[in-house]
Amino acid sequence: MNRYRMHLMVCGGTGCRSSHSVQIVEALNQELKRAGMDQEVQVVTTGCFGFCEKGPIVKVYPDNVFYIEVKPTDAAELVAEHVVKGRTVQRLVYKDPAGGQRIAASTDMPFYGQQIRIALRNCGLIDPESIDEYISVDGYQALGKALSSMTQQQVVDALKKSGLRGRGGAGFPTGLKWQAALKTRSDKKYVVCNADEGDPGAFMDRSVLEGDPHSVVEAMAIAGYAIGADEGVVYVRAEYPLAVKRLKIAIAQAEEYGLLGAGILGTAFSFRIRLSLGAGAFVCGEETALLNSVEGGRGEPRMKPPFPAEKGLFGKPTVINNVETFANVCPILLNGPEWFASIGTEKSKGTKVFALSGKINNVGLAEVPMGITLREIIENIGGGVRNGRAFKAVQTGGPSGGCIPKSMLDLPIDYESLAAAGAMMGSGGMIVMDDTDCMVNIAKYYLDFTVDESCGKCTPCRVGNKRLFEILQRITDGKGTMKDLEDLETLGGTIRDCSLCQLGQTAPNPVLSTLKHFRDEYLAHVVEKRCPSGVCQNLIHYRVVAEKCIGCTVCARNCPVSCIAGERKSPHVIDEDKCIKCGVCFTKCPVDAIVKE
Amino acid sequence: MSSTATTQTRFEELDRYIDALPDRKGALIQVLHVAQDLFGYLPQDVQMHVARRLNIPAAKVFGVVTFYSFFNTEPRGQFTISVCLGTACFVRGSEDVLKEFEKQLRIGRDQTTADNLITLTTIRCVGACGLAPVVMVNDRVYGRVSAKDVASIIDDCMAQGGK
Numbered sequence: 001m002n003r004y005r006m007h008l009m010v011c012g013g014t015g016c017r018s019s020h021s022v023q024i025v026e027a028l029n030q031e032l033k034r035a036g037m038d039q040e041v042q043v044v045t046t047g048c049f050g051f052c053e054k055g056p057i058v059k060v061y062p063d064n065v066f067y068i069e070v071k072p073t074d075a076a077e078l079v080a081e082h083v084v085k086g087r088t089v090q091r092l093v094y095k096d097p098a099g100g101q102r103i104a105a106s107t108d109m110p111f112y113g114q115q116i117r118i119a120l121r122n123c124g125l126i127d128p129e130s131i132d133e134y135i136s137v138d139g140y141q142a143l144g145k146a147l148s149s150m151t152q153q154q155v156v157d158a159l160k161k162s163g164l165r166g167r168g169g170a171g172f173p174t175g176l177k178w179q180a181a182l183k184t185r186s187d188k189k190y191v192v193c194n195a196d197e198g199d200p201g202a203f204m205d206r207s208v209l210e211g212d213p214h215s216v217v218e219a220m221a222i223a224g225y226a227i228g229a230d231e232g233v234v235y236v237r238a239e240y241p242l243a244v245k246r247l248k249i250a251i252a253q254a255e256e257y258g259l260l261g262a263g264i265l266g267t268a269f270s271f272r273i274r275l276s277l278g279a280g281a282f283v284c285g286e287e288t289a290l291l292n293s294v295e296g297g298r299g300e301p302r303m304k305p306p307f308p309a310e311k312g313l314f315g316k317p318t319v320i321n322n323v324e325t326f327a328n329v330c331p332i333l334l335n336g337p338e339w340f341a342s343i344g345t346e347k348s349k350g351t352k353v354f355a356l357s358g359k360i361n362n363v364g365l366a367e368v369p370m371g372i373t374l375r376e377i378i379e380n381i382g383g384g385v386r387n388g389r390a391f392k393a394v395q396t397g398g399p400s401g402g403c404i405p406k407s408m409l410d411l412p413i414d415y416e417s418l419a420a421a422g423a424m425m426g427s428g429g430m431i432v433m434d435d436t437d438c439m440v441n442i443a444k445y446y447l448d449f450t451v452d453e454s455c456g457k458c459t460p461c462r463v464g465n466k467r468l469f470e471i472l473q474r475i476t477d478g479k480g481t482m483k484d485l486e487d488l489e490t491l492g493g494t495i496r497d498c499s500l501c502q503l504g505q506t507a508p509n510p511v512l513s514t515l516k517h518f519r520d521e522y523l524a525h526v527v528e529k530r531c532p533s534g535v536c537q538n539l540i541h542y543r544v545v546a547e548k549c550i551g552c553t554v555c556a557r558n559c560p561v562s563c564i565a566g567e568r569k570s571p572h573v574i575d576e577d578k579c580i581k582c583g584v585c586f587t588k589c590p591v592d593a594i595v596k597e
Numbered sequence: 598m599s600s601t602a603t604t605q606t607r608f609e610e611l612d613r614y615i616d617a618l619p620d621r622k623g624a625l626i627q628v629l630h631v632a633q634d635l636f637g638y639l640p641q642d643v644q645m646h647v648a649r650r651l652n653i654p655a656a657k658v659f660g661v662v663t664f665y666s667f668f669n670t671e672p673r674g675q676f677t678i679s680v681c682l683g684t685a686c687f688v689r690g691s692e693d694v695l696k697e698f699e700k701q702l703r704i705g706r707d708q709t710t711a712d713n714l715i716t717l718t719t720i721r722c723v724g725a726c727g728l729a730p731v732v733m734v735n736d737r738v739y740g741r742v743s744a745k746d747v748a749s750i751i752d753d754c755m756a757q758g759g760k
Contacts, residue, residue, distance in 0.1 A: 015725045018738035052727025200683030203724030238630070238667055239723055241736065279626055279665035282721065296625035297657070298664040314623070357685035357726035364727060395684065431684045445687060449721065455664070 004042040006083065007061040009124060013048030013210055014203075014242055016056040020072055021045075024056055027075035032083070041083055047211015049124035050365035051111055054094065059106070059124065066106040067092040097361070097383065110380050116343065117367045118351050119167075119204070119327035123211030128246050131253035134214040140259050142330035143218050146225055147267050155226040155333070156182055162337035163349030164329075168194055168285070168322030169400065169426045170502065171348070171415040174329075177319055180309035181227040184317040189229035191220050192313060192320040194290055195236040195243070198282040199398030200449070202429035204353035204365055205323035209236070209243035212327070213250035217273060219329035221260060223319055224271040232273040233313070235290050238280065247275060282399075282453035286501045287320045289455065300457045301501035322427070324353055344370035348414035358395075358431035359386045375409040378432060389434040393518070397426025399446045399453075400506030402513025403439060422513035424506065438535035439518040440525055444472040446510035454503065461504030464495040468511060476536040480526040488515060534596045537581050541597055546571035548593035555585035555594060607635045608646060615650050625651060625661055629668055638669040674709045674716040676754045681731040683722030690743070691730035695719065697744040701751060714758050715751070 010016075010025050025043050032038040049057045054068035058078070065088050067078070074092060081087045093102045094109055106112045117123075126133035134140070146155050160175030181189060193216060197205040208216065220232040236244055251273050254260040262270045281299045283289045288302035291313050312318025328350060332340045341349050348370040354377060357363045361383035368377060374394060378384065385391045393403040402423035404411070411417050415425050433442065447469040456462045468491055471484050492508030492515075499505045515522060524530045531539040544555070544564075551569040556562070563579050566572030574585070574594075586594045614631050618624050628651065632643050639662050648655040662668045680686075680695040695706070698717055702710055709716040725731050728740025732750060739750060 014723070014738065015727045015740075018725055018728055018731075018740050052725075055727060197724070198721070200687075200722035201685045201726055202722075203726060206724040239720065277627060277630055278667075279630070280667035281665050293626065294623060296623040296627075296661070298660055355726065357729065358688045363685075363729070398684070429684070431688060433688060437688055442688075445684070 002039070002042070004040060006041045006063070008041065008043045008078075008083075009046045009059040009061065010043060011047075011049050011055060011057045011124065012045035012128075013052075013055075013207060014240075015048070015052045017242070019056045021056040023072040024058065024070055024075060027072040028058075028079065031075045031079035035079055035084055037079070037083060044127045045129075046126060047123040047128045048207040048365065049106075050115075050120065050207070050367075051106075051109075051362065052365070053361070053363040057124075063088075064106070065104045066094060066109070068094050110383065111362050111364065111366070114372065114376060114381060115367050116351050116369050118331050118340075118343075119208060119324050119353055120211070120365065120367045121331065122215060123207055126212070128211050128213055129249050131214060131250070131257060134212070138330075138334060139214055140218055140254075140257075142333040143221050143225075143259065144265055145333055146222050147265050147269055150333075152182060152226050152228065155222065158333060158337045159226075159329070160337075162332045162340040163344075163347075164325065164332060164340065165348065165415065166322060167324035167328070167352065167428070169397070169424065171425060174321060174325055177309055177321070178223065178226050180307065181229075181317045181319045184310050186317050188231075188314075188316045189227055190313040190316055190318040191223045191227070191229045191232040192290070192294065192308075192318055193220055193232065193234040193326055194285065194287065194320055194322045195234055195240075196278050196285045196290060197237060197240075197323070197427060198285045199400075199427045199429045201357050201395075201431045202355045202398060202427040204355055204428055206240050206243055207353075207365055208323050208327050209240065210246055213243075213246045214254065215330060216247075216323055216326045217250050217254050217260070219326035220273060221254075221264070221271045222329055222333065223321070223326070225269050227317070227319055229317075229319070230270050230272065232271060233276050233294055234273060235276045235278060235284070235294055237278045239278075244275065244277065251275075281455070282449075283455045283501070283503050286503055289501065290320065291318065298455070300455045301503075303500065324428075345412065345414045347416055352413070352425070352428055354428045354430045356382045356430050356432070359389065359434040359437070360384070360432040361386055370414045371412045373410050373412055374404065377413075377430065378409070382432065385432060385434050387434075389436065391432065392435050392437060393433045393439065393442075393514075395423075395431040395433065395442070395510070396429065397424030397506075397509070398429050399449045400424050400502065400509055401426045401429075402509045403433070403442065403517060404513075405517040408517075422509065422516055424509065436533055436535070438476075438531055438533040439514045439521045440472065440476055440531075441533075441535050443511045443514045444469065444476055447472055447507070450503070450507040454507075458498075458500040458504060460495045460498040461500070461507060464491055464499075465504070465507050467491060468495070468508065472511070475522065475525050476531075476538070478525070478529045478536070478538045480522075482526060485515070485522055485526060488512075530597075540581055541576065542574055542579060542581065542583070542586055543595050543597060544572050544574055545593050545595055548591055550591055550593070552590060554588050554590060558584050558588045560584065611635055611643075611646070612650065615647075621651055625653065625658065626665070629658075629662060633668060638672045640670065672709070672713070674714050675758060676714060676734055677716045677718060678750070678754070679718050679720040679733040681721070681723055681729070681733070682719045683726070683729075685722070685726035686730040689729045693744050694730055694732065694742050694747065697747040698751075701747055715754055 058067040164174045165171040284299040289299040293299040308318040353367045549571040556564040563575040648658045732739045732742045
């Protein structure tokens with residue numbers, strides 16, 4: 001390996017690639033060559049840094065300077081100033097919105113200040129397509145330790161002692177899963193990685209797969225050793241082509257180095273991993289539906305019990321863990337379960353990666369210790385609500401989760417507290433909503449999603465959710481009644497109690513949680529026939545404020561249905577019967593004389 | 598896609614893939630992925646062929662094809678414009694973007710323009726939430742799209758069309 005005095009780490013995650021990070025790498029290489037420095041300074045394409053809002057990101061080692069919103073045309077200046085002269089390019093450095101000062105080191109930025117990176121430890125640090133770089137950061141050491149100095153039971157015990165729980169949603173203790181699979185006798189066992197990250201607004205698994213695929217490969221091999229499996233399957237979304245590509249590279253490299261295959265590291269242990277591509281069905285994130293899909297069938301869930309640890313893939317004992325769960329395994333074995341258990345709360349140990357998105361200033365991935373409050377995540381790390389608007393709710397857990405109101409922002413986050421609030425940890429998506437978002441409409445949005453993605457196997461989910469959606473449609477159309485609100489609660493409860501799988505059981509959560517925390521908005525829709533956020537088209541009205549109107553006729557000339565009348569230089573009037581509520585007049589009025597109510 | 602000769606080579610290539618499979622057990626979805634890559638979509642004769650070659654009922658193949666949103670039984674345009682309706686994009690106005698595409702292309706969701714150039718569809722989260730709202734054209738991601746950008750995205754497709 002060449003030795004370089006400086007490394008320019010360029011984010012190669014999906015987000016930054018879409019903003020031309022590939023061209024930045026090309027441009028930097030060209031400029032380095034021109035300056036005669038390409039033997040001294042190396043450009044590395046890394047995984048996601050997490051601060052997607054400010055991408056594309058270029059980080060300089062060892063100087064620890066974090067450049068944001070870099071363009072390919074900035075390459076010349078970065079090389080001439082930073083690389084050659086050693087001067088930081090101030091205009092590309094993060095500017096603290098509070099104080100206005102420039103912060104060059106990522107560790108000093110509020111976004112990274114409270115983060116502890118375990119699952120994301122290598123994202124942004126190494127080239128995900130190089131096994132050598134992974135090995136240089138203690139990669140495959142945990143596998144070596146397990147194979148050379150731990151029994152199967154000792155590995156399982158370490159997981160149990162660490163308190164690690166499933167990061168994909170339900171939070172089942174990982175060690176117990178492994179224990180059950182170890183205990184079950186069988187000629188064949190499987191390890192499956194659930195990389196079917198389908199929750200809208202959650203992208204941590206994608207980042208791990210794209211930024212550090214070897215950490216998942218290594219952890220799967222450890223799981224294989226622990227339970228006595230010789231085959232692993234990664235079920236990954238076809239929507240993540242880059243993650244698929246990097247996983248394939250990682251598996252091929254591990255095979256080449258003898259870290260996968262027969263007789264790993266000179267022991268009798270053999271383990272192979274293959275990929276299985278999803279085909280766009282949200283329900284396949286449910287573990288038994290996923291197994292059916294890997295077997296080549298429709299992704300419909302199975303009855304539990306028997307649990308997959310007893311009868312899983314092709315009827316054989318199977319351990320299924322999510323990507324982020326696997327990403328935590330190697331550090332636990334290397335640093336000891338006590339270290340991991342010292343982070344977090346009593347029942348939820350370690351860290352959790354949250355994907356912040358929606359109406360928040362800093363969209364991105366943040367890995368924080370369990371027990372941190374929602375307020376700390378949203379205000380400190382997330383930088384507060386966008387465009388200075390008022391915070392209304394944060395939605396956690398995707399279509400299975402719920403909306404948490406402002407009054408509960410000081411809630412310390414763990415599996416239990418979120419469930420008690422009517423939401424769910426889920427995969428860790430956190431979507432922030434402001435005062436322009438209508439909570440009834442958001443509930444309807446999620447139900448639309450569930451209706452679309454329900455596999456149709458059991459009636460409560462297939463039919464019940466459709467009815468829930470229709471009731472919400474009525475309410476947003478202004479045709480709702482008080483009886484509808486009662487029906488939402490009763491029907492929601494029935495679906496929750498009677499559905500076969502988690503998708504159905506949790507589908508009413510967005511409705512029930514908004515009904516609980518934002519009942520006033522439902523009442524406004526039903527009783528006053530009014531949408532307080534001005535979202536539901538059938539419930540909004542545009543009106544010209546006569547005192548403000550200057551009679552410029554801009555509104556009348558732009559109205560697509562000619563429903564605005566009035567003489568020049570005198571107040572105009574909107575004909576409500578003809579108005580299609582397109583909002584053109586509202587946006588075009590030069591003196592803000594048109595109000596939406 | 599119309600010429601018989603090329604159709605035949607596509608079937609031959611599909612057969613080569615199936616023959617090379619180490620284990621046909623559970624391979625249906627992976628085979629369908631390959632078939633759709635080759636043919637662009639999964640018409641009935643391709644489904645029948647897969648069923649025969651894997652020795653499973655055609656009904657099962659049809660059941661799987663229609664279950665997963667990734668598989669199409671109708672041909673698609675040269676460009677598939679997918680508007681993300683994931684929550685992050687939704688709260689940042691992706692519905693307006695979708696409406697604008699529908700208006701300018703004069704087609705609805707999951708429909709294809711008469712010249713077979715563009716298919717309009719929706720997706721649920723590509724995980725590029727930092728760029729919300731996101732539109733994908735084939736494999737290319739356009740970020741922070743507003744209704745104003747719709748015309749230029751369509752123009753890009755028209756300019757590259759037929760190549």
